[in-house]
Amino acid sequence: MAILASHHEGRIAISQADPIPILVEVIRTGSPRNRENAAAVLWSVCTGDFLQLKLAKEHGAVEALQGLSENGTDRAKRKAGS
Numbered sequence: 395m396a397i398l399a400s401h402h403e404g405r406i407a408i409s410q411a412d413p414i415p416i417l418v419e420v421i422r423t424g425s426p427r428n429r430e431n432a433a434a435v436l437w438s439v440c441t442g443d444f445l446q447l448k449l450a451k452e453h454g455a456v457e458a459l460q461g462l463s464e465n466g467t468d469r470a471k472r473k474a475g476s
Contacts, residue, residue, distance in 0.1 A: 396431050399438035409439055414449045421458040421474075429462055430470035437476050 398404030413435070420432035436455060440447040450456075463474035 396434045396438070399435045405439055405443075408435070409443065409446055413439060414446065414455070415453050418450065418453045418455050418458050421455070421462055426467050426470065429466055430473055433459060433462055433466075433470060433473040433476075437473065 395408065399408055417432045417436045417439075421429050421436065424432060436450060436459075440450050459474040463471050466474060
């Protein structure tokens, strides 16, 4: 998903699937690698899309990313900080 989310068409397709609740949950509870990838996808989906950003905030993405930035891998911490 991270590769798909890095391209415009992929972001559109992912956004249509209502991914925000799932991505936030994976950031909270997934394996270290999955948490890192979910943060990257969340960032890609929300960049430039106010509606997705609003949904992410409503689903607790800020808190989930804050936790990841404190307890994730080094790469996950960087991605969460983005």
